[in-house]
Amino acid sequence: MTNADGNGFSLSRLIGSRKLGLTLQQPFYNSPRIFELDMERIHLRHWQIAGHVSRLPRAGDYFLYSLGGESVVIVRDRDGEIHALLNVCRHRGSRICLEEKGSVKRFVCPYHSWTYGLDGSLMSARHMPEGFDRAEFPLHRCHVRVVEGLIFICLSESPPPFDSLARDISTLFSPHGWPAAKTCARISHVIRANWKLVAENFFECYHCLHTHPELTSVMSYVRAGESKRFGEELDRYTSRWKRDLCRTDHDPEPFQRPAGIQQHGGRRPIRPGYLTQSRTGRPLAPLMGDYDAYDGGVSSIMFFPIHWLVAGNDYGMATRFTPLSPQETEVELTWLVHPDAVEGVDYDPDEVTWLWLKTLEEDKEICENNQAGVNSRYYRPGPYSTAEETVDRFCQWYLEELGTSSGQ
Ligand code: FES
Ligand SMILES: [Fe+2]
Known part of the structure; x- marks a missing residue:
C-alpha cells in the first residue's frame, strides 16, 4: 500500500514521516484500513x-x-x-x-x-x-x-522466534507454580480505544501517580519515580530485600532487552511491610509454587505487541489484549492461585482481584479519553516524556513490523 488508498493517505509516507519521540499520527489510531493491516501484520503474525x-x-x-x-x-x-x-x-x-x-x-x-x-x-x-x-x-x-501454564499460539505459518522469550518467562515464573495453578477469576472489559493507545498506556507508568491511587498505595516504585526522597528510600529497601529477604534462586536483577519483542522483566520488592499486592500488604491466598515463605516480591515481564504477566508469592495475573475494531480492545485478566486453595476459605476473589481490576477500570477511562482526543481534527503527534521511553520504542517496533511486512 504505497499509494494513497481510500482513506486518503499513503502508508509508506505515513511511516516515513513519523518523528522519533512523538506519538503516532492520527490514522494509526483510528483508520479501519490500518487496523486491518495491524491484524494481518502484527497480531496474526506474532505469538x-x-x-x-x-x-x-x-x-x-x-x-x-x-x-x-x-x-x-x-x-x-x-x-x-x-x-x-x-x-x-x-x-x-x-x-x-x-x-x-x-x-x-x-x-x-x-x-x-x-x-x-x-x-x-x-x-x-x-x-x-x-x-x-x-x-x-x-x-x-x-x-x-x-x-509456565500459559498457552501461546501463533496463527502465522512461519512464527517469529519464541525461545528467548520462553526462557525469560520460565526463569522468572517457574518458582510461581503456574502450570498447576487454578484460575481464581477471569474478567474482561472492552476498552473503547485503539489497541496501540491501550498498549502505550500499559507500557508506561507516567500516568500512574494521578490515575491509580490503589497501585500508588501498594507499589513503592510509583512514588519513587516522582520524588528523590522516595526514590532513595526504594533503592535502600531494594538492596536490603535482595540481600536478606528475596527467596528466589535466580538473579532478581531486572533486565531489559533492547531489541525484538521483549522489553522489561525482573523481580522486585513491593514496599516495606507488604508481603503481597493487597490493600494492606497482608497475604491473600496460600503460597504458590516453590515459595515456603512470603518474601514480599513480585515477578513481572512485559513484551510486544502487548503482553504483561505478574506474580507474587500467593497469586499471579496474566493479561490478554485482543483488538476488536479500530477503536475497541478487549482486555482479559486471569488471576491464578494455588491449585488446592478453596474459594471463601483460603481466598476471597474480590480481594485477590482488587488491585489489578481497579487499575484496569482506571486505565479504561483514561484510554477512552485518549481515543476521544486523538480523534479530534486538532490532534497532532505530541512529545513523549523521559518516563515513556518504552512507549517510543514500542512505536518504532510497531512501524518497523508494519513497514517490513509490506515489503517496503
Ligand atoms: S461444512 Fe462441515 S461437514 Fe459440510
Ligand atoms: Fe495504568
Missing part, C-alpha cells in the same frame, strides 16, 4: 496468549479464542497435549464449534457431520467418492507452545 491451561483440565475440554476474524479451538487431547485448531470445516468451511467452551469426545461439524479427532484429524466423512483420502483434510492447525 499470542490464548489462555491458561487450567481452562482445559480434562481430555476433550476446549475453549474458543477469536482474533482478527479467526476462530481457534484450543483443545486438550487424550495424551494431554494441547492443540489450536482453526474452527473451519475442511468440507465446505462451516464453523464446527459453536459454543464458547465445552467438552467433547470428537468434533462433529453441524453442517454435514464430518467428524474430527481432538488433534484435528478427519475421522469420518460420509458418501465421499472413491479415492478420497481423509488424511488430506485435517483441520488447519496453529503453532502452540505452553510456557
Whole structure:
C-alpha cells in the first residue's frame, strides 16, 4: 500500500514521516484500513496468549479464542497435549464449534457431520467418492507452545522466534507454580480505544501517580519515580530485600532487552511491610509454587505487541489484549492461585482481584479519553516524556513490523 488508498493517505509516507519521540499520527489510531493491516501484520503474525491451561483440565475440554476474524479451538487431547485448531470445516468451511467452551469426545461439524479427532484429524466423512483420502483434510492447525501454564499460539505459518522469550518467562515464573495453578477469576472489559493507545498506556507508568491511587498505595516504585526522597528510600529497601529477604534462586536483577519483542522483566520488592499486592500488604491466598515463605516480591515481564504477566508469592495475573475494531480492545485478566486453595476459605476473589481490576477500570477511562482526543481534527503527534521511553520504542517496533511486512 504505497499509494494513497481510500482513506486518503499513503502508508509508506505515513511511516516515513513519523518523528522519533512523538506519538503516532492520527490514522494509526483510528483508520479501519490500518487496523486491518495491524491484524494481518502484527497480531496474526506474532505469538499470542490464548489462555491458561487450567481452562482445559480434562481430555476433550476446549475453549474458543477469536482474533482478527479467526476462530481457534484450543483443545486438550487424550495424551494431554494441547492443540489450536482453526474452527473451519475442511468440507465446505462451516464453523464446527459453536459454543464458547465445552467438552467433547470428537468434533462433529453441524453442517454435514464430518467428524474430527481432538488433534484435528478427519475421522469420518460420509458418501465421499472413491479415492478420497481423509488424511488430506485435517483441520488447519496453529503453532502452540505452553510456557509456565500459559498457552501461546501463533496463527502465522512461519512464527517469529519464541525461545528467548520462553526462557525469560520460565526463569522468572517457574518458582510461581503456574502450570498447576487454578484460575481464581477471569474478567474482561472492552476498552473503547485503539489497541496501540491501550498498549502505550500499559507500557508506561507516567500516568500512574494521578490515575491509580490503589497501585500508588501498594507499589513503592510509583512514588519513587516522582520524588528523590522516595526514590532513595526504594533503592535502600531494594538492596536490603535482595540481600536478606528475596527467596528466589535466580538473579532478581531486572533486565531489559533492547531489541525484538521483549522489553522489561525482573523481580522486585513491593514496599516495606507488604508481603503481597493487597490493600494492606497482608497475604491473600496460600503460597504458590516453590515459595515456603512470603518474601514480599513480585515477578513481572512485559513484551510486544502487548503482553504483561505478574506474580507474587500467593497469586499471579496474566493479561490478554485482543483488538476488536479500530477503536475497541478487549482486555482479559486471569488471576491464578494455588491449585488446592478453596474459594471463601483460603481466598476471597474480590480481594485477590482488587488491585489489578481497579487499575484496569482506571486505565479504561483514561484510554477512552485518549481515543476521544486523538480523534479530534486538532490532534497532532505530541512529545513523549523521559518516563515513556518504552512507549517510543514500542512505536518504532510497531512501524518497523508494519513497514517490513509490506515489503517496503
Ligand atoms: S461444512 Fe462441515 S461437514 Fe459440510
Ligand atoms: Fe495504568
